[in-house]
Amino acid sequence: MAEDLPLSPEDVEEIVAILSKSDYKTLDIETSRFRLRVSSDGKGWTQEWMPLGAEAPASGGSAPTDVQSSDDGLLAITAPLPGAFYRAPQPGAPPFVEVGDKVNPDTVVAIIETMKLMNPVHAGVDGEIAEIIPQNAEHIEAHATLMKVKPP
Amino acid sequence: MRAGRAYAARAINTLFVANRGEIALRIIRSATKLGIETVIGVSDADLAARPTGEADKVVRLGPAPSSRSYLNIEKVVAAAKESGADAVHPGYGFLSENIKFARAVADAGMVFVGPDPSALEAMGDKLKARAVAIDAGLPVVPGDEAMTAEAAAKIAESIGYPLLIKAVAGGGGRGMKRVDRPEDLKARLGLAISEAEAAFGDGRIYLERFVERGRHVEVQVIGDGSRAIHLGTRDCSIQRRFQKLVEEAPAPNIPDDKHRAIENAAVRLAEHLRYRSAGTVEFLVDGKTFDFYFLEMNARIQVEHPVTEEVTGVDLVEQQLIIADGAPLGYQQRDIEIRGAAIEVRINAEDPASDFRPSPGRVTRAAWPAGEGVRVDSHVRSGDTIPPNYDSLIGKLVVHGATRDEAVERLSAALRSLRVEGVMTTAPLHARIMADPRFKAGGVDTRFFEELADG
Numbered sequence: 001m002a003e004d005l006p007l008s009p010e011d012v013e014e015i016v017a018i019l020s021k022s023d024y025k026t027l028d029i030e031t032s033r034f035r036l037r038v039s040s041d042g043k044g045w046t047q048e049w050m051p052l053g054a055e056a057p058a059s060g061g062s063a064p065t066d067v068q069s070s071d072d073g074l075l076a077i078t079a080p081l082p083g084a085f086y087r088a089p090q091p092g093a094p095p096f097v098e099v100g101d102k103v104n105p106d107t108v109v110a111i112i113e114t115m116k117l118m119n120p121v122h123a124g125v126d127g128e129i130a131e132i133i134p135q136n137a138e139h140i141e142a143h144a145t146l147m148k149v150k151p152p
Numbered sequence: 153m154r155a156g157r158a159y160a161a162r163a164i165n166t167l168f169v170a171n172r173g174e175i176a177l178r179i180i181r182s183a184t185k186l187g188i189e190t191v192i193g194v195s196d197a198d199l200a201a202r203p204t205g206e207a208d209k210v211v212r213l214g215p216a217p218s219s220r221s222y223l224n225i226e227k228v229v230a231a232a233k234e235s236g237a238d239a240v241h242p243g244y245g246f247l248s249e250n251i252k253f254a255r256a257v258a259d260a261g262m263v264f265v266g267p268d269p270s271a272l273e274a275m276g277d278k279l280k281a282r283a284v285a286i287d288a289g290l291p292v293v294p295g296d297e298a299m300t301a302e303a304a305a306k307i308a309e310s311i312g313y314p315l316l317i318k319a320v321a322g323g324g325g326r327g328m329k330r331v332d333r334p335e336d337l338k339a340r341l342g343l344a345i346s347e348a349e350a351a352f353g354d355g356r357i358y359l360e361r362f363v364e365r366g367r368h369v370e371v372q373v374i375g376d377g378s379r380a381i382h383l384g385t386r387d388c389s390i391q392r393r394f395q396k397l398v399e400e401a402p403a404p405n406i407p408d409d410k411h412r413a414i415e416n417a418a419v420r421l422a423e424h425l426r427y428r429s430a431g432t433v434e435f436l437v438d439g440k441t442f443d444f445y446f447l448e449m450n451a452r453i454q455v456e457h458p459v460t461e462e463v464t465g466v467d468l469v470e471q472q473l474i475i476a477d478g479a480p481l482g483y484q485q486r487d488i489e490i491r492g493a494a495i496e497v498r499i500n501a502e503d504p505a506s507d508f509r510p511s512p513g514r515v516t517r518a519a520w521p522a523g524e525g526v527r528v529d530s531h532v533r534s535g536d537t538i539p540p541n542y543d544s545l546i547g548k549l550v551v552h553g554a555t556r557d558e559a560v561e562r563l564s565a566a567l568r569s570l571r572v573e574g575v576m577t578t579a580p581l582h583a584r585i586m587a588d589p590r591f592k593a594g595g596v597d598t599r600f601f602e603e604l605a606d607g
Binding site: 006008009010012013015016017020033034035038039041043044045046047048049050051052 | 177180181184185200202205206517518519520521522523524525526527528529530532533534535536550565566568569570571
């Protein structure tokens with residue numbers, strides 16, 4: 001339950017205090033109860049709450065994954081936004097997925113770092129990972145095909 | 153807020169939140185902190201609202217109109233009972249001061265998080281409240297009940313003009329009419345009686361002297377039935393048509409002796425009533441002499457409670473829950489210390505440039521201010537829709553500063569970073585108020601808003 005507590009105004013104040021001392025200008029938080037973005041435009045900090053599952057406005061956030069079918073009968077997971085493609089949550093950690101892994105629409109398969117924001121990429125589809133296209137840490141453009149998935 | 157002494161609820165395990173919007177969210181937060189499970193009853197218009205997502209369980213009350221959901225006593229009590237709740241928090245507005253509702257909750261075997269029905273009764277009827285206040289030794293504004301034009305004319309003669317006609321069953325600024333001249337009395341009286349009948353199902357009215365240069369000062373109290381303490385004053389003099397726009401704690405620029413006398417009068421009333429819960433005693437304070445008169449007592453949590461929480465560090469909703477759970481007051485008067493100053497502005501979905509026309513609809517973006525000394529109590533997220541069925545409050549922006557000057561400065565800065573798009577809001581009006589030299593000086597009276605509007 002602890003991870004799921006509603007955030008209090010004091011918590012938000014504390015988050016801003018921490019961010020103010022860092023180079024980060026944006027923080028996105030998502031739990032099963034809420035989504036929150038704390039950010040600064042250089043003049044003042046704001047807190048923006050978003051409904052769960054809603055598309056984040058502007059850049060960043062957990063943008064919905066584009067799923068497209070390709071000629072070979074496989075489904076393509078494409079990049080929701082441009083940035084650096086990472087296969088693992090941090091350097092040295094095991095990759096989110098390998099070829100042959102089963103995924104469902106909510107499976108996180110990669111992250112894309114854009115303007116200092118780590119954006120999870122969800123599979124968006126059921127199936128088995130058939131191919132992983134970019135190299136780790138490679139820069140990719142929005143809508144680039146990241147992985148191919150064999151539907152069940 | 154400072155963390156209070158750790159408290160584990162005994163009688164209350166599951167709390168039913170009989171409200172919506174920011175106060176529903178506020179109640180869920182304090183209940184969760186105490187380890188209490190929350191259930192919220194929502195109308196169809198609020199099925200996707202933020203409190204619905206943050207409560208542990210959700211029960212559908214009925215269609216969007218309040219009369220068929222939030223104001224429907226049978227539906228609310230049945231929903232609470234079926235959800236397995238052992239207590240009901242009514243928030244403010246809706247059924248919060250409804251004696252029938254408080255009794256129905258108790259009859260269904262649940263705890264009503266609020267004062268005993270007897271206190272609700274004593275304070276819900278403004279004439280009874282006056283009588284109780286006089287009994288407790290509090291000064292009241294000269295006035296009396298009048299049902300006929302003849303009786304009214306007689307009272308008017310003795311108290312003088314301008315005067316206010318108030319609904320006996322009214323409150324929170326509703327059901328009031330100002331009369332400036334004797335020739336207007338009869339017409340206004342008829343209007344006031346029929347409006348009171350329509351709004352409260354009770355056509356009784358009374359007349360009261362209108363204090364021209366009055367300030368609206370209120371005292372937060374909490375009591376456990378045997379003992380009561382106060383948590384200082386709030387000044388809510390900035391009002392439009394008797395609706396509060398800006399509130400601050402403590403009330404600025406009142407001589408210490410008068411300030412203490414107002415606070416003590418509020419405690420006297422609470423103890424006289426053997427008051428058990430959080431409540432607010434409202435006073436009219438003469439802006440020149442600082443003489444004060446009891447106006448009414450609100451037997452519920454108030455919209456503006458956060459300013460008191462900011463300067464005292466006491467979580468008032470938590471106190472309501474702890475007291476409702478059967479515990480004695482955990483604070484002595486000497487534990488309460490007022491630190492700095494706090495100001496709240498109400499961000500309403502209204503267009504201040506078009507006579508405060510309501511502006512419901514989809515909020516395409518809601519970027520609320522954040523940072524040191526800034527607190528936002530709001531249920532409105534980017535992409536949410538403000539239903540046209542309920543009041544226009546979409547958020548309360550609250551700041552706390554070491555001094556009042558710092559609080560005013562902080563609020564101005566916060567308003568500059570606030571971005572609410574898609575609906576019109578009162579934010580630009582608040583920016584004007586914060587920049588006004590009279591407000592900056594502190595201690596404006598209830599005519600401030602009119603004068604601001606006139607330039």
